Amino acid sequence: MKNILAFLITLIAFTSLAQTNTEIYLFDILKKGNKQTLFNKKNISNNNGYDNQPYIIEDSVVLFSSTRNNQTDIAAYNIQQTKLNWITNTKTGSEYSPVRIPDTNDISAIRLDKDGKQLLYRYKYTTGDSKVLLPNLKVGYHTWYTKDIVISSVLEKNGLSLVVSNLKNNTNDTIQKQVGRSLHKIPNSNLISYISKENEVWEIKSLDPITKSTKTIIHTIPKVEDMCWLPNGTILMGKENRIFKFTPKTDSRWSTFYTFMDNEIGNISRMATNSNGNKLTVVSEVSPEHIVQEQVEAYNSRDINAFMATYTEEVSIYTFPNTLRYENKEAMRPYYEKKFKEEVDLNCKIKQRIVYQNKVIDEEYVTYKNKNVKVAPIYEIENGKIAKVTFIKPQENDNDSIEKNAEKIVQQQLDRYNNRDINGFMNTYSKDVKVYDFPNKLLYEGQEKMKKEYSDFFKNTTDLHCEIKNRIVMGNTVIDKEFLTINGKNYSAIAIYEIENNKITKVTFIR
Incomplete structure (x- = not known):
């Protein structure tokens, strides 16, 4: 039983430090009046692998964990010199979560050895020489209160526990169980912040390491546990492509700090800022677009190993909307091995690409065996890999006139939507129209229900407008990436329209 328990704790340790393909981006923060951008x-x-857990030393150096040579070491990026140096090169294990120790030039980091041992170490910044700080605690994450007091999220059999350790007195006091990984000194105070997961709704709490008292600050963004503090006392949390902010002294709820509109930043996790509050580091998973493009390039090179490396082990392949063709790499690989070997003219060209959240929809023109076909796969990315592909294909008898007619009907629908012309809008739909959430969750059906949904909406939304950012036409199916303005707010969504007998018979939303 003891050996099983030890194995489970080690498994938790590896899970807590699970590595995905991430990058670290450095930004300048520009203040414009009361706003920041x-x-x-x-x-x-700029590394193909795990890059995470940034920490900015004053205003000059960003420490972070980075994978090289099949291990994770501590890197130091000099902001002024734009130069990367390495602090550690431990052959017996990997380091994570670097933090500067107060009033010293040394840093601390978690070392996970190949034998599963996980401890907090102190490192000389210039040489990388190390020594254990807390030999009896399996520390997952940590921050410093003073050079002698460290606050840690410690791995125990039921998860992470918040522990205050005094290195001078050799004491370890457990404050709370079921906490998160994000620990920070609260600016202009003698407090530490941590994430409480005791309840279904997670909370950001403060801790006084001396008195051990705690206090709730605010709930987190739902199921988000990574955060940082700006020097002015504002909390930042990231989710997907958006950073949210909350200032405890003045705010009653979260609001948007910044939204990344490019496709490179997505699924934000950890962030860090400098002491002046004019720099921000953001950890982002490698963009879905980049992963899909790697897959396309490997396909065109007929490189089976590189191609398969872009997919998860449990990848599933569907025909739109939800017909399973096959699943897992074991079933997928033989098909493509044969294809790559036999079809020497194999080539895929991307005419258009739609990127939305973790999904990429390509308009692909594929050449093989002297044939030309087109298809629109919907790629879904999870943890840096393609987890699901849903293919939209034209019917065999589809032609240019069918596509032009389908696009014409969808455009008429859009124009009447923007004019808030309810009768003209409804006239583009069939009487038994069905509306779904992707892939096949029925929301409602029939013109009567649809008209009821949209009549009041058109009447009460005077600024209503929909702009098409991308459009892919695949036979009688039209795929639009839509940018909507509704009551002063902007939203994005994907709409997949299917046309039969000159009417829209089905709409599937990805949102």
């Missing part, structure tokens, strides 16, 4: 983006890791 980000500019001058730089990818400071």
Whole structure:
């Protein structure tokens, strides 16, 4: 039983430090009156692998964990010199979560050895020489209160526990169980912030490491546990492509700090800022577009190993909307091995690409065996890999006139939507129209229900407008990436329209 328990704790340790393909971006923070924005983006890791857990030393150096040579070491990026140096090169294990120890030039980091041992170490910044700080605690994450007091999220059998350790007195006091990984010194205070997961709704709490008292600050963004503090006392949390902010002294709820509109930044996790509050590092998973493009390039090179490396082990392949063709790499690989070997003219050209959240929809023109076909796969990315592909294909008898007619009907629908012409809008739909959430969750059906949904909406939304950012036409199917303005707010969504007998018979939303 003891051996099983030890194995489970080690498994938790590996899971807590699970590595995905991420990059670290450095931004300047520009203040414009009462607002702040980000500019001058730089990818400071630029590494195919795990790059995470940034920490900015004063205003000059960004520490972070980075994978090289099949291990994870501590890197130091000099902001002024735009130069990367390595602090550690431990052959017996990997380092994570670097933090500067107060009033010293040394840093601390978690070392996960190949035998599963996980401890907090102190490192000389110039040489990388190390020594254990807390030999009896399996520390997952940490921050410093003073050079002698460290606050940690410690791995125990039921998850992470918040522990205050005094190195002088050799004491370890457990404050709370079921906490998160994000620990920070609260600016202009003698408090530490941490994430409480005791309840279904997670909370950001403060801790006084001396009195051990805690206090709730605010709930987190739902199921988000990574955060940082700006020097002015504002909390930042990231989710997907958006950073949210909350200032405890003045705010009652979260609001948007910044939204990344390019496709490079997505699924934001950890962030860090400098002492002046004019720099921000953001950890982002490698963009879905980049992963799909790697897959396309491997396909065109007929490189089976590189091609398969872009997919998850449990990848599933569907025909739109939800017909399973096959699943997992074991079933997928033989098909493509044969294809790559026999079809020497194999080539895929991308005419258009739609990127939305973790999904990429390509308009692909594929050549093989002297044939030309087109298809629109919907790629879904999870943890840096393609987890699902849903193919939309034209019917065998589809031709240019069918596509032009389908696009014409969808455009009429759009124009009447923007004019808030309810009768003209409804006239583009069939009487038994069905509306779905992707892939096949029925929301409602029939013109009567649809008209009821849209009549009041058109009447009450005077600024209603929909702009098409991308459009792919695949036979009688039209795929639009839509940018909507509704009551002063902007939204994006994907709409997949299917046309039969000159009417829209089905709409599937991805949102």
